Amino acid sequence: MSAPDPRLALGILGVGHFGRFHALKAAANPRIRLVGLHDADPARAAAVATEAGAPAMDAPALIAAADAVIIAAPTRFHFLLAEAALAAGRHVFIEKPVAATLAEADALLAQAAAAGRVLQVGHIERFSAAFGAVTEAAAGPGALSWEAVRAAPFRPRSLDVSVVLDLMIHDIDLVLTLAGTEPVGIEAVGAAVASDRPDFAVARLRFPGGRAAVITASRVSLAMERRLRVLGHEGEMSVNFLDRSLAVLRRGGAEAVATMPGHGIDRATWTDHDSLEAEQAAFVAACLDGAPVVVDGAAGRRALAVALAVEEAIRSG
Numbered sequence: 001m002s003a004p005d006p007r008l009a010l011g012i013l014g015v016g017h018f019g020r021f022h023a024l025k026a027a028a029n030p031r032i033r034l035v036g037l038h039d040a041d042p043a044r045a046a047a048v049a050t051e052a053g054a055p056a057m058d059a060p061a062l063i064a065a066a067d068a069v070i071i072a073a074p075t076r077f078h079f080l081l082a083e084a085a086l087a088a089g090r091h092v093f094i095e096k097p098v099a100a101t102l103a104e105a106d107a108l109l110a111q112a113a114a115a116g117r118v119l120q121v122g123h124i125e126r127f128s129a130a131f132g133a134v135t136e137a138a139a140g141p142g143a144l145s146w147e148a149v150r151a152a153p154f155r156p157r158s159l160d161v162s163v164v165l166d167l168m169i170h171d172i173d174l175v176l177t178l179a180g181t182e183p184v185g186i187e188a189v190g191a192a193v194a195s196d197r198p199d200f201a202v203a204r205l206r207f208p209g210g211r212a213a214v215i216t217a218s219r220v221s222l223a224m225e226r227r228l229r230v231l232g233h234e235g236e237m238s239v240n241f242l243d244r245s246l247a248v249l250r251r252g253g254a255e256a257v258a259t260m261p262g263h264g265i266d267r268a269t270w271t272d273h274d275s276l277e278a279e280q281a282a283f284v285a286a287c288l289d290g291a292p293v294v295v296d297g298a299a300g301r302r303a304l305a306v307a308l309a310v311e312e313a314i315r316s317g
Contacts, residue, residue: 005033008284011066012037013059013081014073015048017157018095022070023052025276031284035065040073063088068118068287070280071095074160079104086111086119091287093280095122096173097165097307098300105304109297118286120293121300123173127278130241131174133270134228137248142233146175146213149228151221154194158219162197163190164307164314168217171228172310173295173303175205175213178230182302183207188313193220203310244269 010032012023016039026032036057039045045056063069063084068091071081079099085092092112098121099105112119125131148171158166176182183205190201200218207213226241235250248266285291 006288007031007033008287009033009035009065009067011035011057011062011069013062013069013071013085014077014095015039015045016072016074019070019072020048020051021276022072022280023048023054025274025280026070027052027054029277029280029284031288032280036062038062059084063090066090068092068283070283072122075100075165076160079108082108082119083111086115086117089115089117091118091283093118093120093122093283094300096169096300097121097161097304098297099304102301102305102308105297105301109301112297118283118293119297120283120286121295121297121303122279123170123295123300123303124275124279125170125174126177126295127282128275129270129273130239130244133246133268134174134237134239135178137237137246137266137268143178143230144211144233145229145231146178147215147227147229147231148175148213149216149225151216151218151223151225153222153224154199154220159195159197162201162311163199163217163219164201164203164310165304166217167219168201168203168215168310169303169307171215171217172203172205172306173299174228175215176302176306177299179207179211179213181207183213183306186306186309186313187317188310189317190310190314198311198314201310201314203313205306244272246270 015023015037023037026034034054036055038059049056069085070093072095082092150167185206188203190198193199199220203215205213228239230237237248239246246268282294286293
């Protein structure tokens with residue numbers, strides 16, 4: 001009698017731009033047995049199936065064959081696919097946002113808890129080497145203000161959601177993580193430029209104690225831009241994610257900078273790693289080993305709640 005396969009039997013639901021990367025990473029992961037994949041476009045499914053070396057299947061058959069699924073379909077399908085997978089007793093990874101509405105998110109959280117299944121949300125930035133460097137250098141409780149910018153030239157994908165749910169939600173999740181709490185007030189402006197939904201947005205989040213964050217996102221920018229600035233009682237931190245540079249001016253450093261240029265500032269960089277690979281590895285560890293879920297359904301819901309409030313502020317503004 002052969003020993004049971006210790007690998008996680010995994011299926012991919014949705015193999016568009018990002019789902020394809022999930023499939024290829026899963027196929028190469030020694031702890032995963034990729035049982036198949038599904039996409040609404042049969043030709044797309046067949047092409048990625050050939051690349052990943054796994055069969056294309058319909059969604060019910062794939063859920064039945066797997067122990068866990070990754071959902072990388074468009075946002076409007078997240079709830080139905082996740083609901084079906086959880087009802088079948090499968091662990092679920094959902095690309096951000098966790099769902100289209102808070103009611104859907106709440107239902108999935110309750111269903112996962114009742115079934116005792118893992119529910120992880122794909123906020124990939126939490127697994128990046130860059131964010132690891134930021135959290136090591138962050139001012140912590142002394143932080144008073146965060147400024148985040150994420151901009152990219154227009155690409156005709158993910159247009160089923162606004163730039164808030166497409167790009168800004170990444171920095172919303174990071175700011176909520178750094179702040180350690182939820183905002184008490186939200187203001188925002190934005191506009192549609194190249195699609196029928198907001199393509200750029202600027203949001204101001206107010207936190208308890210007078211702290212604040214300004215988050216800018218654009219998918220109609222002239223150039224790529226990824227920056228984070230943290231101001232607080234302990235000093236300032238400035239991060240440029242594109243050139244992998246981080247500088248921190250700490251308390252008492254200003255005088256040193258004035259008298260001895262180049263001193264009083266801590267500068268650092270980081271070595272990039274494969275964030276998607278790290279994210280999948282965390283999901284596998286949660287499913288097979290019972291490891292804590294790094295970005296669980298509750299975290300995904302918090303980011304979604306703020307993102308939806310930003311969209312509402314844009315509409316009402």
